Amino acid sequence: MSKQTMGQVVRDRRERLGLTQRDLASMVGVQASHIAYIEGGNRRPSLALLARLSDALSLDSHRLFLLLHPDAEQFLDRRSEPPKRESRDAAWREFISNRALLRRNGVTNRELKILRQVSLLRRVKCSRHFMFVLNSIRQAAAEVDEIF
16 A cells, blocks of 8 residues: 555545635635645645645644655654644734734834744744744844845
8 A cells, every 4th residue: 555645635635525626726825726736746835835735624734744745754853742723823823913013123024924934833832932033034134244
């Protein structure tokens, strides 16, 4: 018996939920042909799309990631449990909803895009840690600018 692929898992769950490729595509913000390519193993979704697929299909994002990148398993801490579904985005939601903090620190849309990518790692447990990450990025960028 062959090992299941990420595309097969997505297809099986989509079909079990009675969704068409077009339905799922609409839910995650891509074209239906993109879903077909993913299910067929012809395309690999970005981390952001992988997270949206996981949410839309109520699949474990950790499992999908490992199906997509099986060689990454050796780098993951097997002792830690994946975050609970309902709280995994809580820090991100709290951070972006704090408009006063964002305004006070001059957080740009570009910086929010970068921090959203960080949030997809599902390891940020507290909203104020996003400011730590952002300030680290800003400091590194300033040091690079000084060099050039």
